[in-house]
Amino acid sequence: MSEWWRQAVVYQVYPRSFADANGDGVGDLRGIISHLDHLQSLSVDAVWMSPCFRSPQRDHGYDVSDYFDIDPMFGTLADLDELIVEARRRGIKIVLDIVPNHCSIDHAWFRSAVSAGRGSVERERFYFRDGSGPNGDEPPNNWLSLFGGPAWTRVTEPDGSDGQWYLHVFDAGQPDFNWEHPDVQQHFDDVLTFWLDRGVEGFRVDAVTVVGKTPGLPEGPTPPPGLPAAHASAMNKHFQRHDIARAYWARWRRTLDRYQAEHPGREPFTICEAYIPRKPQLILDYVAPDQFHQAFAFDLMLSPWVAASVKGFVDSYVNDVMNNGGALAWTLNNHDTHRSVTRYGRADAATAESWTGNNLVYTNTPVDVALGVRRSRAMAVFTAGLPGAFFLYQGEELGLPEVLDIPGDRRQDPIFHRTHGNEKGRDGCRVPLPWTQDRSGNHGFSAGNTEHISWLPQPKNWGEHSAESLDLDPDSITNMYRTLLKERRNVASAEAGEFSWLETEHADVLGYRRDRLAVFFNLSDEPRSLDMSGEVLVESESGACWDGDLAPNSAVWLRL
Ligand code: GLC
Numbered sequence: 008m009s010e011w012w013r014q015a016v017v018y019q020v021y022p023r024s025f026a027d028a029n030g031d032g033v034g035d036l037r038g039i040i041s042h043l044d045h046l047q048s049l050s051v052d053a054v055w056m057s058p059c060f061r062s063p064q065r066d067h068g069y070d071v072s073d074y075f076d077i078d079p080m081f082g083t084l085a086d087l088d089e090l091i092v093e094a095r096r097r098g099i100k101i102v103l104d105i106v107p108n109h110c111s112i113d114h115a116w117f118r119s120a121v122s123a124g125r126g127s128v129e130r131e132r133f134y135f136r137d138g139s140g141p142n143g144d145e146p147p148n149n150w151l152s153l154f155g156g157p158a159w160t161r162v163t164e165p166d167g168s169d170g171q172w173y174l175h176v177f178d179a180g181q182p183d184f185n186w187e188h189p190d191v192q193q194h195f196d197d198v199l200t201f202w203l204d205r206g207v208e209g210f211r212v213d214a215v216t217v218v219g220k221t222p223g224l225p226e227g228p229t230p231p232p233g234l235p236a237a238h239a240s241a242m243n244k245h246f247q248r249h250d251i252a253r254a255y256w257a258r259w260r261r262t263l264d265r266y267q268a269e270h271p272g273r274e275p276f277t278i279c280e281a282y283i284p285r286k287p288q289l290i291l292d293y294v295a296p297d298q299f300h301q302a303f304a305f306d307l308m309l310s311p312w313v314a315a316s317v318k319g320f321v322d323s324y325v326n327d328v329m330n331n332g333g334a335l336a337w338t339l340n341n342h343d344t345h346r347s348v349t350r351y352g353r354a355d356a357a358t359a360e361s362w363t364g365n366n367l368v369y370t371n372t373p374v375d376v377a378l379g380v381r382r383s384r385a386m387a388v389f390t391a392g393l394p395g396a397f398f399l400y401q402g403e404e405l406g407l408p409e410v411l412d413i414p415g416d417r418r419q420d421p422i423f424h425r426t427h428g429n430e431k432g433r434d435g436c437r438v439p440l441p442w443t444q445d446r447s448g449n450h451g452f453s454a455g456n457t458e459h460i461s462w463l464p465q466p467k468n469w470g471e472h473s474a475e476s477l478d479l480d481p482d483s484i485t486n487m488y489r490t491l492l493k494e495r496r497n498v499a500s501a502e503a504g505e506f507s508w509l510e511t512e513h514a515d516v517l518g519y520r521r522d523r524l525a526v527f528f529n530l531s532d533e534p535r536s537l538d539m540s541g542e543v544l545v546e547s548e549s550g551a552c553w554d555g556d557l558a559p560n561s562a563v564w565l566r567l
Contacts, residue, residue: 052098064078066181106213108213112179260298304395342433347386389526
């Protein structure tokens with residue numbers, strides 16, 4: 008067994024925003040096919056696609072109405088088959104994104120649950136309850152949605168009367184499945200097998216921490232006023248019971264292990280989105296021989312721009328997770344988080360803590376994009392050398408900043424709408440990619456129709472960040488990622504044991520070693536002289552490492 012995923016480089020595609028082949032302003036599978044050469048040029052091992060299943064798109068695909076089909080907006084099953092073949096021809100595997108906690112209110116099971124009425128067996132696949140209060144007008148309990156507002160929405164019964172309430176820890180369009188129900192468990196076995204049979208090589212598993220629920224759904228704590236929606240909601244542990252969900256994930260793992268045993272040459276894996284800030288040891292609940300294969304190491308993405316903080320997060324993941332057998336994937340960006348260019352370019356990047364996932368708290372201090380790009384490059388060079396997998400998010404290789412000024416009437420994230428605009432949400436990291444310098448349309452995002460407005464507006468200057476302009480510049484961030492990820496293939500072993508810190512004599516410079524690779528990372532605004540010798544393999548900026556000095560906000564790989 009190669010366990011290829013342990014050290015894979017995986018590129019996250021957000022299908023709505025990657026490339027639009029049919030010119031309707033929304034990305035699609037044929038758009039992805041048309042840019043596979045770009046992905047191959049980055050030496051990625053796999054592409055993870057955010058959900059492209061049938062969905063009314065209330066949470067942009069994370070509300071699935073049919074887990075066995077591609078949404079017509081993105082294409083057809085035949086397009087997916089072609090994507091798998093074309094990707095494989097370029098040495099790239101396809102990883103899908105499975106959403107187990109909830110489906111869409113348009114899912115056939117939910118529709119039949121609503122129409123079958125109170126007390127029906129159809130309602131048992133979800134959490135339907137009578138309301139509290141004299142007329143059942145209040146939600147059944149005090150649980151809050153991670154996206155803001157109550158975690159319950161009332162339905163109208165088939166006879167037109169005000170009815171029961173259903174649980175949704177995210178948007179009202181995303182009813183939570185009752186995982187105790189055998190139909191739900193069987194459904195996901197079938198989902199996994201269906202896509203594996205089509206040639207998919209792995210799954211990113213969405214929001215796994217919210218799957219187990221305390222039986223009886225007891226009241227949660229009352230959060231203090233003023234907390235961001237997700238923080239207030241997440242104080243309630245009654246919908247975060249891994250001890251209950253453990254048996255469900257064990258069943259998934261048996262399904263995957265069986266598939267692998269029956270299909271020589273196939274090695275499907277799962278990476279879970281277990282977002283547990285600042286408690287790396289708890290990740291081991293989720294990454295185990297009977298649970299998921301791998302988890303994201305999210306805390307690095309939260310870190311302020313301070314060497315001790317970055318080092319502390321790496322240390323805790325390596326010591327608490329990896330050295331206890333847990334496989335990790337490092338990541339600096341995703342579709343839920345402000346882009347690193349903007350986080351690191353903020354005037355208070357050294358003190359502000361960013362939050363990821365559904366915990367969006369960001370400051371409004373000014374952003375120096377050039378500094379943010381410089382630091383993002385350095386952070387990528389530092390991170391890509393660590394033992395484990397490395398996930399990057401589309402546009403990271405273009406140095407895209409977060410788009411902060413999307414007008415309210417163009418914003419689509421349910422977080423924005425459910426918090427009445429108090430929280431901006433995640434649209435700013437989901438703006439369609441610029442492919443060409445062409446200013447007339449949407450910078451090559453949509454093919455053909457250059458007049459077409461993309462589903463989120465692109466900033467006018469995005470031609471500068473386009474793949475076309477960056478390709479031409481040998482020192483661009485894109486070409487830096489190409490060199491970095493190509494060199495990374497030579498750093499073969501993913502074993503954490505061989506990782507060790509190097510003394511650097513400067514508190515704001517980090518150094519580590521893996522076999523013959525040495526990595527140095529200067530987080531200060533001053534050049535630092537270092538005792539570095541060896542062949543320069545990768546620099547975050549050309550000339551960053553010169554005559555024993557490492558330039559400010561830069562990083563280097565050396566072969567000892
Ligand atoms: C995960 C996804 C996020 C989605 C949520 C609900 O956190 O990454 O985009 O909104 O789950 O499915």
